[in-house]
Amino acid sequence: MKNTKSTTRKKSESTITAKPDAAMNLRDLLIDGLQDIYWAEKALTKALPNMVKNATASDLAYALKNHLEETKNQVTRLEEVFQSLNEKATAKKCVAMEGLINEADHIMEDTMQGAVRDAGIIAAAQKVEHYEIASYGTLATFAKTLGEEDAASILEEILAEEKAADEALSQLAEATINDEANDPDEEEDEEDNVIDDDDEDEDELDEEETDNDYDTDDEEVDEYVEMYTKGKHR
Numbered sequence: 001m002k003n004t005k006s007t008t009r010k011k012s013e014s015t016i017t018a019k020p021d022a023a024m025n026l027r028d029l030l031i032d033g034l035q036d037i038y039w040a041e042k043a044l045t046k047a048l049p050n051m052v053k054n055a056t057a058s059d060l061a062y063a064l065k066n067h068l069e070e071t072k073n074q075v076t077r078l079e080e081v082f083q084s085l086n087e088k089a090t091a092k093k094c095v096a097m098e099g100l101i102n103e104a105d106h107i108m109e110d111t112m113q114g115a116v117r118d119a120g121i122i123a124a125a126q127k128v129e130h131y132e133i134a135s136y137g138t139l140a141t142f143a144k145t146l147g148e149e150d151a152a153s154i155l156e157e158i159l160a161e162e163k164a165a166d167e168a169l170s171q172l173a174e175a176t177i178n179d180e181a182n183d184p185d186e187e188e189d190e191e192d193n194v195i196d197d198d199d200e201d202e203d204e205l206d207e208e209e210t211d212n213d214y215d216t217d218d219e220e221v222d223e224y225v226e227m228y229t230k231g232k233h234r
């Protein structure tokens with residue numbers, strides 16, 4: 001009986017010539033894709049810290065830092081996927097991720113630091129997330145088709161993390177950052193709230209100097225401060 005699900009395929013003419021090591025079946029294609037995303041995740045562990053450094057909104061920096069830790073963990077879990085398939089974990093350069101990381105660097109160079117760069121960082125990070133969502137979605141489906149349930153379930157877990165990261169970035173953009181990037185005045189007002197790391201260091205230094213000026217026991221100082229703040233000081 002004829003398989004009703006089979007695809008009609010036209011004879012290829014003047015198309016790309018396959019390399020000698022080209023994928024011959026779905027399993028080969030799965031391994032190729034895993035090598036690609038393994039490279040991509042490793043590259044991201046190096047690129048994300050720069051995005052964290054450039055982000056000025058604390059909740060954006062926090063979300064990116066959180067995703068950096070998640071990404072490091074994904075690298076380890078991809079190694080488990082390779083292991084479950086009895087394959088050596090090998091990274092193959094992912095030109096798409098290389099391009100997306102380059103684009104993120106350009107976006108940061110092309111924006112003034114502040115809300116506008118923050119909005120640009122979100123845009124770049126979401127392009128990365130969407131690439132990853134497409135990749136993991138496909139790889140999980142390949143693994144399922146091949147009956148590789150362990151691999152499929154890890155890939156689906158990672159896919160869920162990428163979707164959550166993308167959603168978190170959308171929320172940050174839509175809740176505050178895009179509006180702030182659209183309203184430079186608002187950003188100027190916000191500059192008053194910026195905590196300068198150097199100022200904090202100076203304050204700490206000042207405190208130390210004050211301690212040296214008064215040769216007072218620390219406990220006495222604490223008691224004094226407590227009394228003073230409670231309004232009991234006379």
Ligand SMILES: [Fe+2]
Nearest residue numbers: 041071074132
């Ligand atoms: Fe990832």
